[in-house]
Amino acid sequence: MQRRGLGFYLLAVFFALYVVFLYGPMIGIYILSFQGPDGGLTFPMNGVSLVWFEKLFAGGGIVDIGAAFRRSLALGAVVMLLTVVISVSAGLAFRKRFAGSGLLFYVAIASLIVPSIITSLGIGLEFRLIDDLVKSHGPDWLAADHTTWMGLFTSGLGAHLTWTLPFGLLIMFAIFNRFNPSYEEAARDLGATPWQTLRFVVLPIILPSVIGIGLFGFTLSWDEIARSSQAIGEVNTLPLELQGLTTTVTKPDIYALGTTVSAISFAAILTALTIIRLLRR
Numbered sequence: 061m062q063r064r065g066l067g068f069y070l071l072a073v074f075f076a077l078y079v080v081f082l083y084g085p086m087i088g089i090y091i092l093s094f095q096g097p098d099g100g101l102t103f104p105m106n107g108v109s110l111v112w113f114e115k116l117f118a119g120g121g122i123v124d125i126g127a128a129f130r131r132s133l134a135l136g137a138v139v140m141l142l143t144v145v146i147s148v149s150a151g152l153a154f155r156k157r158f159a160g161s162g163l164l165f166y167v168a169i170a171s172l173i174v175p176s177i178i179t180s181l182g183i184g185l186e187f188r189l190i191d192d193l194v195k196s197h198g199p200d201w202l203a204a205d206h207t208t209w210m211g212l213f214t215s216g217l218g219a220h221l222t223w224t225l226p227f228g229l230l231i232m233f234a235i236f237n238r239f240n241p242s243y244e245e246a247a248r249d250l251g252a253t254p255w256q257t258l259r260f261v262v263l264p265i266i267l268p269s270v271i272g273i274g275l276f277g278f279t280l281s282w283d284e285i286a287r288s289s290q291a292i293g294e295v296n297t298l299p300l301e302l303q304g305l306t307t308t309v310t311k312p313d314i315y316a317l318g319t320t321v322s323a324i325s326f327a328a329i330l331t332a333l334t335i336i337r338l339l340r341r
Contacts, residue, residue: 090322093315101312112316125298125317132298133324135212135220136281142217143224143277144270151232152258168229171222176286179222184290187215210293219291220284224277231276235269268336275332279325 092099096107116125150168154161171179187210195203209215243265247257263270285299292300302317 086322089315090319093312093319095312095315099312101315112312113320116313116316116320125320128296128298128301129320131212131295132282135216135297136278138213138217139220139224139281140274140277142221143228144274146221146225147228147232147273148266148270150229151236152262154233155236165229169226172226176223177289180219180287180290183215183219183222184210187291208293210291212293212295212297214293216288216292216297219287220281223284223287224280227276227280228273231269231273235266239266268339271332271336271339275328278328282325282328283321 088103092101092103092105093112094108094110095105095112096109097111099106099112154165187208191206191208191210194206194209198206239262243261244257247261252260283299284297285303288297288300296304298317298321302314302321
């Protein structure tokens, strides 16, 4: 057996320190969220209990956790669905060259390199301009009671899609670049229609990747802050509520909230990985 040199152990120690630096603070927050009723924001812990989670879900805590949770969950579900549908449709369309396909591709992924806060500000400004046009030049029946069209499923949804769609598109392009068209040719030779070929041949083969795209869509939307900050409207998602509390909270409520948000993300990841493994079997 070949002995490992000194360089291996130095790199192993460096990697271990990096992991501790990366995940240590997060693990510390998870631990501190289980403090007793008299616990604070730092170590050492003062007892162990679930009291801060109980206060959080009782509705009388630092935020209306139920409403913020439902808003984030609903928005994440819609973003996930649209990301999957649009990404798969675009992946199928881009399998053949068409006029302007290169330009359309670069426009679609451009939001990855644009600072998130700029995207959020731009979408917020766009909807404010639309609101001003409706109030000044819109029909009386619409302008009379109009306030704003900014909201969770208008400007907020658009802002989140600018973040999730590029990832979905890139994944689908990679999948179809490796897709063997002979399966589709065999289906057509056997008399299958284009819809039947898509439904019974193409989609079952790419389904694990489609679930991965859905996972990307949900998790990226679930913890998004920068793109939501200026485009979400009058209500806040759960990550925005968490951010707003970081400078005012003096009790472990905020740690319990952070642990809850992380638990939802991990649950979504584990669920998706389980489904993908079952499908591959």
